[in-house]
Amino acid sequence: xxxxxxxxxxxxxxxxxxxSDRNGPWLAEALRAEGVDVGSVVVVGDRPEDLxxxxxxxxGSGVDLVITTGGxxxxxxxxxxxxxxxxxxxxxxxxxxxxxxxGAIVARLSALRGWRxxxxxxxxxxxxxxxxxxxxTVLEPVGTAPGLVVPVAEGRSGPPVxxxxxxxxxxxxxxxxALAAELVxxxxxxxxxxxxxxxxxxxxxxxELAATLRRIDDQLRGLEVTTCLRDGELEIxxxxxxxxxxxxxxxxxxxxxxFGDMLFSQDGATVDEQVAAALAGRAWTVxxxxxxxxxxxxxxxxxxxxxxxxxxxxxxxxxxxAKEQLLDVSVEMLAASGAVSPEVALAMAQGARDRxxxxxxxxxxxxxxxxxxxxxxxxxxxxxxxVGPDGTATKSVVLxxxxxxxxxxxxxxxxxxxxxxxxxxxPA
Amino acid sequence: xxxxxxxxxxxxxxxxxxxSDRNGPWLAEALRAEGVDVGSVVVVGDRPEDLxxxxxxxxGSGVDLVITTGGxxxxxxxxxxxxxxxxxxxxxxxxxxxxxxxGAIVARLSALRGWRxxxxxxxxxxxxxxxxxxxxTVLEPVGTAPGLVVPVAEGRSGPPVxxxxxxxxxxxxxxxxALAAELVxxxxxxxxxxxxxxxxxxxxxxxELAATLRRIDDQLRGLEVTTCLRDGELEIxxxxxxxxxxxxxxxxxxxxxxFGDMLFSQDGATVDEQVAAALAGRAWTVxxxxxxxxxxxxxxxxxxxxxxxxxxxxxxxxxxxAKEQLLDVSVEMLAASGAVSPEVALAMAQGARDRxxxxxxxxxxxxxxxxxxxxxxxxxxxxxxxVGPDGTATKSVVLxxxxxxxxxxxxxxxxxxxxxxxxxxxPA
Numbered sequence: 001x002x003x004x005x006x007x008x009x010x011x012x013x014x015x016x017x018x019x020s021d022r023n024g025p026w027l028a029e030a031l032r033a034e035g036v037d038v039g040s041v042v043v044v045g046d047r048p049e050d051l052x053x054x055x056x057x058x059x060g061s062g063v064d065l066v067i068t069t070g071g072x073x074x075x076x077x078x079x080x081x082x083x084x085x086x087x088x089x090x091x092x093x094x095x096x097x098x099x100x101x102x103g104a105i106v107a108r109l110s111a112l113r114g115w116r117x118x119x120x121x122x123x124x125x126x127x128x129x130x131x132x133x134x135x136x137t138v139l140e141p142v143g144t145a146p147g148l149v150v151p152v153a154e155g156r157s158g159p160p161v162x163x164x165x166x167x168x169x170x171x172x173x174x175x176x177x178a179l180a181a182e183l184v185x186x187x188x189x190x191x192x193x194x195x196x197x198x199x200x201x202x203x204x205x206x207x208e209l210a211a212t213l214r215r216i217d218d219q220l221r222g223l224e225v226t227t228c229l230r231d232g233e234l235e236i237x238x239x240x241x242x243x244x245x246x247x248x249x250x251x252x253x254x255x256x257x258x259f260g261d262m263l264f265s266q267d268g269a270t271v272d273e274q275v276a277a278a279l280a281g282r283a284w285t286v287x288x289x290x291x292x293x294x295x296x297x298x299x300x301x302x303x304x305x306x307x308x309x310x311x312x313x314x315x316x317x318x319x320x321x322a323k324e325q326l327l328d329v330s331v332e333m334l335a336a337s338g339a340v341s342p343e344v345a346l347a348m349a350q351g352a353r354d355r356x357x358x359x360x361x362x363x364x365x366x367x368x369x370x371x372x373x374x375x376x377x378x379x380x381x382x383x384x385x386x387v388g389p390d391g392t393a394t395k396s397v398v399l400x401x402x403x404x405x406x407x408x409x410x411x412x413x414x415x416x417x418x419x420x421x422x423x424x425x426x427p428a
Numbered sequence: 429x430x431x432x433x434x435x436x437x438x439x440x441x442x443x444x445x446x447x448s449d450r451n452g453p454w455l456a457e458a459l460r461a462e463g464v465d466v467g468s469v470v471v472v473g474d475r476p477e478d479l480x481x482x483x484x485x486x487x488g489s490g491v492d493l494v495i496t497t498g499g500x501x502x503x504x505x506x507x508x509x510x511x512x513x514x515x516x517x518x519x520x521x522x523x524x525x526x527x528x529x530x531g532a533i534v535a536r537l538s539a540l541r542g543w544r545x546x547x548x549x550x551x552x553x554x555x556x557x558x559x560x561x562x563x564x565t566v567l568e569p570v571g572t573a574p575g576l577v578v579p580v581a582e583g584r585s586g587p588p589v590x591x592x593x594x595x596x597x598x599x600x601x602x603x604x605x606a607l608a609a610e611l612v613x614x615x616x617x618x619x620x621x622x623x624x625x626x627x628x629x630x631x632x633x634x635x636e637l638a639a640t641l642r643r644i645d646d647q648l649r650g651l652e653v654t655t656c657l658r659d660g661e662l663e664i665x666x667x668x669x670x671x672x673x674x675x676x677x678x679x680x681x682x683x684x685x686x687f688g689d690m691l692f693s694q695d696g697a698t699v700d701e702q703v704a705a706a707l708a709g710r711a712w713t714v715x716x717x718x719x720x721x722x723x724x725x726x727x728x729x730x731x732x733x734x735x736x737x738x739x740x741x742x743x744x745x746x747x748x749x750a751k752e753q754l755l756d757v758s759v760e761m762l763a764a765s766g767a768v769s770p771e772v773a774l775a776m777a778q779g780a781r782d783r784x785x786x787x788x789x790x791x792x793x794x795x796x797x798x799x800x801x802x803x804x805x806x807x808x809x810x811x812x813x814x815v816g817p818d819g820t821a822t823k824s825v826v827l828x829x830x831x832x833x834x835x836x837x838x839x840x841x842x843x844x845x846x847x848x849x850x851x852x853x854x855p856a
Contacts, residue, residue, distance in 0.1 A: 011654070011655035011656070012652070012665065012667075013654060013656035013658075013665065014453075015452075015453070015456055015466065015468070015469060016452070016453055016456050016457055016460070016665070017452070017453020017454060017456060017457055018453075018656060018658075018663065019656060020448050020449070020450075020453070021448070021449070022445070022448075024443075024445070024471065025442075025443070025444055025445020025446075025448070026445060028443055028444050028445060029444055029445055032444070038443065039472065039473070039475070039477075039478040039481075040443070040470055040471060040472045040473075040481070040482055041443060041470070041471040041476055042468055042469070042471075043452065043468060043469040043470075043471070044467065044468045045467070045468075045652075045654070046652075046654050047467070047652070049467075050467040050468055053467075053485075053489055054468055057481075057485040061481055073634060073638075074634060074635045074638045075635075075637065075641060075655050076638065076641060076642065076645065077640040077653060077654050077655065077760050102709060106635070110633065117633065117635065117636065118636065118639055120639070121635055121636060121638065121639025121642075122635055124638070124639065124642060125635040125638050125639075127639075133562070152660075160681055165436050169828075169829055169830065170832065185494050205538065205545065206501060206502060206503060206551040207502045207503075207534075207545065207549055207550055208545065208546065209503065210501075210503040210549065210552070210553050210556075211505065211548070211549025211552065212555075213504060214504065214549075214552060217504065224440070224473075224474075224475075225505060226439070226440035226473070226474050227444060227501075227503050227505065227506050227825065228439070228441035228446060228447060230441075230447060235441065235446065237440065237441065237444070237446065239440075260716060273626045285747075287750075291797065293727070294726055294727050294729070294730030294731070294735075294739075294741075295723035295724065295725070295726030295727035295728075295729075295730065295742060295744065296723065297723070298722055298723030298726075298746075299721070299722050299723035299724045299727055299744070299835075300723075300745035301722070301723075301833070302722030302723065302744065302746055303722070303835075304829055305723075305797070305799060306799065307746075308746055308800075311722075311746050312746055312747040312749070312750055313722075313743065313744040313745045313746040313750040313754075314723060314743075314744045314745060315728035315741065315742075315743050315744075315754065316723065316727070316730065316741040316742045316743075316744070317735070317741050318726075318730055318735075318736055318739050318740055318741035319713075319740040319741060319784070321740070321784070321785060322715075322740055322741040322784055325557055325783065325784075325785075326754060326783060326784070327742065355746070355753065355754060356749070356750055356753075356754070357749060357753075362525070369733070370733050371733060371734065374842060400597075401597055403598060403731075403733055404731070405597065407727075407731075
């Protein structure tokens with residue numbers, strides 16, 4: 001039986017979606033890498049009673065460790081440390097040495113940022129952040145908030161609670177110290193290796209994959225297979241303990257046989273990573289001319305560190321005048337075919353390639369909606385083209401969904417078109 | 429006492445962060461608009477036992493309605509309907525009429541998309557999706573999966589469970605029908621109005637706001653105030669029932685007095701919305717020249733429907749050659765000042781303005797990292813400029829955080845610089 005952990009994410013801003021939670025998933029993945037299984041993540045607002053019931057749910061579910069994120073800031077709605085202390089039967093008190101250390105950090109940060117700080121307000125915030133349940137282990141702040149490992153009070157039973165800060169950089173920075181803490185190491189002593197492998201398919205419906213899985217179902221014992229359709233890509237993630245390795249290889253073989261070159265990734269690499277590697281491998285550069293995606297394609301191509309080696313940039317040519325003046329699409333073509341046409345997509349790809357002096361150019365034009373559609377060119381109509389030294393690839397589709405969905409999915413489609421041009425493989 | 433609901437989000441892909449959950453936050457906000465309070469969202473993987481314990485936790489927490497999202501697809505790991513049925517004491521069976529309706533939808537969709545479909549596989553998927561707990565109310569599919577309202581079996585007690593599909597467009601499309609369902613209406617009959625107001629601050633640390641809140645703490649009874657720092661913006665969201673209106677107005681007044689023009693939004697409008705309105709109001713257009721943000725600024729300016737009225741586009745000039753050839757930054761300036769310099773940011777803004785023929789140009793150059801930093805120009809160094817008919821605004825900063833954090837925060841900073849140029853107000 002593998003070690004198990006449960007996660008509580010706190011923050012009304014997360015619960016209501018003003019901020020999307022990055023900590024729950026990050027922790028689930030970091031724990032999996034340690035061989036620790038996570039059954040659930042509970043998101044609660046900044047109310048003590050909701051945090052308490054989440055702690056009670058997870059502690060009562062038999063996990064070896066409960067982890068909380070967030071609620072350690074200087075404002076009064078940040079109440080995780082005290083609520084966790086009370087839950088574990090340990091009242092909180094100010095730790096004067098910790099208070100001095102946090103005070104020094106705050107002074108340094110505010111000097112660095114040039115913020116106006118009222119001394120009394122600052123001191124009150126520091127004191128608040130130095131309130132620690134008695135008997136808890138303090139993890140040194142990465143930002144201004146300390147982490148905590150809070151064991152249950154003597155004479156009571158239950159898992160320890162690891163209290164981590166909400167800002168992802170602070171949480172991630174504190175993680176090695178958290179794993180090294182004696183109480184955490186003891187709690188997770190039962191961890192065993194848990195492998196995770198990812199296959200990625202492009203251009204096939206989920207029901208076809210379901211048929212493959214159903215066919216070999218009785219041979220998949222020991223595998224936890226989940227499938228997920230996103231922006232037209234189908235992702236198969238399998239988790240298993242090492243002794244189920246043969247079953248995983250059988251699954252991989254069945255998917256390979258049934259889907260051929262639709263299986264574009266067997267090692268979990270994303271299409272972004274494959275495009276980057278293919279460009280780097282040939283020492284080719286790329287530039288894009290994009291309309292409906294408005295910069296998303298250029299942003300995605302430049303998202304990875306080191307992308308300046310092969311991404312020269314792009315033109316977001318939203319206005320027709322920009323298509324003419326920055327991508328050399330002719331006025332005549334725009335008038336004859338319309339801005340949303342295969343001809344213009346190709347001209348934008350060629351224009352981007354020429355203007356940036358890139359080896360490969362990509363062009364994207366379409367109607368993201370919700371307005372602007374016509375009977376002949378409904379919302380979701382998208383034309384794409386990629387032009388390289390060895391040839392050209394094009395694609396025209398009508399995509400479903402909201403403006404945002406069309407923009408995101410078009411960006412993924414452009415990457416697959418580019419991948420096809422560079423590597424061959426499944427049609428975009 | 430307001431009506432309360434609890435939400436279970438299912439899907440290993442969500443639990444492990446491969447997909448970020450959009451349904452939990454959307455539902456929490458949609459329920460709030462109906463006057464229904466949500467205390468927690470539980471995210472579980474595709475394991476029946478984890479879904480069951482989440483259902484037990486929420487049903488046992490005294491909520492009036494439990495809502496699940498996801499797990500209604502055609503693959504075997506999609507098991508929500510059956511698990512919810514069992515939890516409510518209602519075994520599932522295939523509904524033949526529903527099966528026929530889903531079959532017709534699937535046939536139409538696959539013809540439209542030109543997917544190769546094996547008939548037996550398709551039929552098995554359809555049958556699986558037509559499995560319904562006996563006595564449940566069926567909500568017609570928006571995609572291929574039906575929604576369900578599953579009451580607890582007779583003779584047992586507990587809230588009904590509303591089962592909704594995972595794809596956000598399907599879930600949102602089904603929401604009106606779900607709210608109209610008899611069982612849901614009865615469960616939420618106790619809903620009372622719950623207001624939510626948002627204030628946004630720019631350029632002040634969270635501890636200063638904490639001081640203001642502490643000063644008037646005893647006058648804030650009945651308000652649920654949460655604060656959240658994101659990309660340099662400080663957001664204050666307050667939820668309250670109508671009788672706490674005077675307390676909210678007092679909070680608003682205190683924040684206005686203490687923070688002056690750092691309070692850039694009192695009606696919840698985002699900086700994006702304010703920039704859009706300011707441009708539209710003057711019938712001005714904007715174009716951007718961006719380096720380290722690589723297209724993110726153009727993408728954000730074109731994210732809203734109708735943005736083509738004022739956003740002409742942008743150049744993501746990643747390579748120096750692109751800065752020269754597409755934004756007219758001089759070779760001499762690049763050599764003398766370096767690509768990451770206030771001079772180049774201003775030249776990029778002017779170049780974008782001229783090349784696109786826009787009223788306003790924005791220029792952004794910086795080092796997003798993790799590589800490329802030097803002692804004089806560390807990672808996070810960013811220079812920005814905005815040039816309009818009435819003047820120029822510039823800003824230089826060193827931002828903390830990861831490559832992604834620097835790119836996102838720089839994009840927000842550029843919007844505030846643009847807002848300042850258009851509206852005056854707080855310094856970016």
